[in-house]
Structures are given as C-alpha cells and as structure tokens.
Amino acid sequence: MGLAAGILEQDPTGEFRHMIHDEVDKWVDQIIDEAFENGKEPTVMELSQLFSKTKQKFFGACFQALIEQKYAGLLEQEFAPCPQCGKQCKKRRGNLKRMVTMQGPSVLKRPWFYCVDCSYGFSPLDKTLEISRKKYQFDVQKKSTRTAAEVPFSSGSKLFADLTEHTVSDHFMHDTFEDVGAYASLEDVMPTQAEIAKRCQWVSESSWPTAFCRMASASVAATLPLPSTSQTQRPQSIEPTAACSVASASVADGLPPSEIG
Numbered sequence: 001m002g003l004a005a006g007i008l009e010q011d012p013t014g015e016f017r018h019m020i021h022d023e024v025d026k027w028v029d030q031i032i033d034e035a036f037e038n039g040k041e042p043t044v045m046e047l048s049q050l051f052s053k054t055k056q057k058f059f060g061a062c063f064q065a066l067i068e069q070k071y072a073g074l075l076e077q078e079f080a081p082c083p084q085c086g087k088q089c090k091k092r093r094g095n096l097k098r099m100v101t102m103q104g105p106s107v108l109k110r111p112w113f114y115c116v117d118c119s120y121g122f123s124p125l126d127k128t129l130e131i132s133r134k135k136y137q138f139d140v141q142k143k144s145t146r147t148a149a150e151v152p153f154s155s156g157s158k159l160f161a162d163l164t165e166h167t168v169s170d171h172f173m174h175d176t177f178e179d180v181g182a183y184a185s186l187e188d189v190m191p192t193q194a195e196i197a198k199r200c201q202w203v204s205e206s207s208w209p210t211a212f213c214r215m216a217s218a219s220v221a222a223t224l225p226l227p228s229t230s231q232t233q234r235p236q237s238i239e240p241t242a243a244c245s246v247a248s249a250s251v252a253d254g255l256p257p258s259e260i261g
C-alpha cells in the first residue's frame with residue numbers, strides 16, 4: 001500500500017486540513033507582500049483586484065489537495081480491470097492531467113492503464129471524477145456555453161473573462177458551443193408546451209435584444225420559421241446559432257462527459 005493510501009486510512013480529513021493550511025499560508029504571504037508594502041494605501045478596487053488575481057491559484061491548489069486526499073486510493077492504484085473485457089491491467093505510467101475548473105488551475109498525476117487484448121487505454125480516476133479530455137472542465141464549459149448563447153463569439157471570451165476572471169479563447173467557446181449543439185437533438189432542446197407559452201408571454205412583455213434569443217428558441221421549438229433579423233441588425237456571427245443556443249445551453253447541464261470532453 002502506498003503512502004497516500006496509508007494516509008487515507010489514517011485520517012484523510014486531517015491531512016487535507018493540513019494541506020489547506022499550507023496553501024492559506026502561501027496565499028496570505030502574497031497578500032501581505034502587496035497590501036502591506038511600505039507607503040502603499042490600496043483602494044477597495046485595488047484590494048479586490050488583488051484577491052481576484054491571487055485567489056485562483058489558491059483555490060486551484062486547494063481543489064487539487066481535496067482530490068488528492070479524497071481519491072488517494074485511485075491515485076495509488078497499481079492494477080485495474082479493463083472496462084471492456086475485465087482483464088486485470090497493470091499501471092503503465094503516471095499521467096499528468098492539467099485542468100482548469102472554475103476554482104482555478106490544478107494538476108493531477110494519475111495512473112494510466114492499457115489493455116493489450118483490447119488495445120484500450122483508460123484511467124479509472126478520470127471516469128470516477130468525470131474529467132473532461134479538454135483542459136477546461138465541464139463547469140467552465142457549461143458557463144462558456146451559456147455565455148456563447150447570449151453574445152457573439154467575438155466578444156464572448158472578453159465578457160466571460162470579465163465576469164468569471166477566467167480566460168478562455170473565442171475558439172474554445174465556439175468549439176464547445178458547437179459540440180453541445182451537435183449533441184443536442186431537437187427532442188433534447190424542445191421546451192414543453194407550457195415553457196413555449198411562458199416564453200412567448202415573456203417576449204411580448206420584453207424588448208430587444210435579449211428577447212430575440214428567447215423568441216428564436218421558442219420559434220425553433222415550435223418548428224415555426226425564424227423571424228426576420230433584417231431590421232434588427234443582429235451581428236452576423238450569432239445568427240446561425242442563436243436559434244437553439246439558449247435551449248442548447250440548458251442541455252449542457254445533463255450532457256454526458258464523454259460526448260464533449
């Protein structure tokens with residue numbers, strides 16, 4: 001049994017608490033260095049920005065520590081059954097996974113297995129944790145998709161960064177959005193009759209531009225022609241996808257990780 005697995009049996013919560021205390025100390029050092037610099041009198045805005053700038057590294061490290069303690073057994077795993085044939089496979093190597101969640105960046109060194117009979121590689125930890133093959137994990141992908149549903153891709157990444165303090169590219173937002181759209185069928189995105197009636201009521205009481213997305217969504221769901229946008233001058237980049245964007249974003253909530261990871 002490895003060291004981490006031994007710790008798990010002893011007191012995983014105590015070890016986790018200890019690791020978090022270490023990270024708090026590192027974070028406090030960063031704050032002290034900047035906030036208590038001689039002669040400096042930072043404003044509320046500057047202090048808030050200092051927290052924004054430093055908290056992702058802090059929370060990302062805490063998040064990583066939580067996984068390392070909670071799943072110490074899987075991280076130390078030497079043998080695992082092949083998901084396809086059940087044959088016991090020996091660990092091939094430790095494989096680094098760099099990932100970004102809404103909490104910040106984390107790195108996991110997890111075991112990787114390969115079944116020669118099936119020519120199939122797998123990571124039990126990835127399956128248990130539902131880790132996306134992309135660097136940005138599903139919590140980020142979900143928010144990115146919701147953002148892309150509301151604004152053009154060209155300004156989506158900037159808005160996303162402003163609101164979440166996470167930087168994702170226009171390209172990432174577009175690809176993730178397309179992945180969700182490709183997976184979602186009409187049956188998936190079609191609202192109920194009551195929801196369509198509710199949206200139509202909302203549209204009749206609302207104004208452009210948010211109303212367009214909802215109206216388009218309701219129109220598609222009801223298999224009606226989309227309203228003309230010629231008079232509204234909606235940016236070209238959103239027009240082809242706006243119709244199902246709001247509805248597609250909601251599908252992301254229940255999207256199996258394997259489909260868009």
Ligand SMILES: [Zn+2]
Binds near residue numbers: 082085120
């Ligand atoms: Zn196999």
